[in-house]
Amino acid sequence: MVAGLGEFTLRTGDGFGKPVLDESNGEELMHVQPSVAVVLGNRPVESPGTLYITSRKLIWLSDVDMAKGYAVDFLSISLHAVSRDPEAYSSPCIYTQIEVVEDEDDESDTESTEVLDLSKIREMRLVPSDSSQLDTLFDVFCEGAELNPEPVEEEEGESGHNWVFNADQMDVIGGVEEDAEWSISQSPTSVIGHSNGDEGLAQPMLELQINDQRFEDAEEMVHDSETKNH
Numbered sequence: 021m022v023a024g025l026g027e028f029t030l031r032t033g034d035g036f037g038k039p040v041l042d043e044s045n046g047e048e049l050m051h052v053q054p055s056v057a058v059v060l061g062n063r064p065v066e067s068p069g070t071l072y073i074t075s076r077k078l079i080w081l082s083d084v085d086m087a088k089g090y091a092v093d094f095l096s097i098s099l100h101a102v103s104r105d106p107e108a109y110s111s112p113c114i115y116t117q118i119e120v121v122e123d124e125d126d127e128s129d130t131e132s133t134e135v136l137d138l139s140k141i142r143e144m145r146l147v148p149s150d151s152s153q154l155d156t157l158f159d160v161f162c163e164g165a166e167l168n169p170e171p172v173e174e175e176e177g178e179s180g181h182n183w184v185f186n187a188d189q190m191d192v193i194g195g196v197e198e199d200a201e202w203s204i205s206q207s208p209t210s211v212i213g214h215s216n217g218d219e220g221l222a223q224p225m226l227e228l229q230i231n232d233q234r235f236e237d238a239e240e241m242v243h244d245s246e247t248k249n250h
Contacts, residue, residue: 024120025060025138028079028091035086039072039079048075051160055149056080058090059113060141071146073160075167080146090138092118094168100161102154103145112151114158116144 030040041047049072056071058080069089072079078097082088099117103109120142148154 023093023096025090025092025096025118025141025144027138028081028089029087031081031086039081039089041074042076046075050075050164051157053148053153053157057147057149059145059147060090060136060138061143063136065147068149073164075164092144094164095170097165100158100165102158104154109145111147112154114146114154114161116146118142118144
């Protein structure tokens with residue numbers, strides 16, 4: 021489920037400290053970057069705050085308004101990049117794209133209107149006062165993204181692994197006749213890929229490899245026959 025951007029106001033120290041993390045579920049603080057301004061969509065830049073990058077999400081807390089803060093899970097960030105092009109934005113920044121829940125009935129542009137709906141924000145820029153920290157921030161972003169891979173949902177009723185095997189793992193039991201039987205090695209050490217639980221993808225690929233081998237055998241038999249006739 022896409023969570024998108026949301027408000028975050030939970031701070032330690034009577035509301036004036038660092039963000040409260042979900043430590044019981046393993047969330048850890050990875051990096052703290054002070055003096056970072058935030059830009060949501062096409063809205064004006066907000067007063068500087070502090071950026072906290074955890075093992076689960078990004079948290080930005082205002083240094084001016086202690087009741088203001090934003091957070092977004094890594095799973096909701098579809099893209100992040102370093103932007104130094106002044107034509108794209110006036111200041112060097114980390115540019116992010118955020119996945120949102122599409123609402124066909126909502127045609128308003130919340131990114132530029134006065135009414136702010138965080139769940140509709142698709143772009144966010146993080147502008148550090150020290151632009152030399154951009155590469156460091158990017159590296160931490162990448163590390164956080166690696167810790168939060170997109171989950172692969174297995175279709176109901178399917179179990180086990182559906183592997184795609186290479187030709188060396190395909191053994192002919194019945195010779196080269198059309199009714200030859202095939203068996204597949206169960207060793208996963210030399211597989212060339214997998215179908216992510218999609219049996220419909222694995223089966224056609226296996227059949228294609230089988231048919232290709234049969235065509236090659238048939239061509240060899242025709243070639244041998246022509247050689248004998250000559």
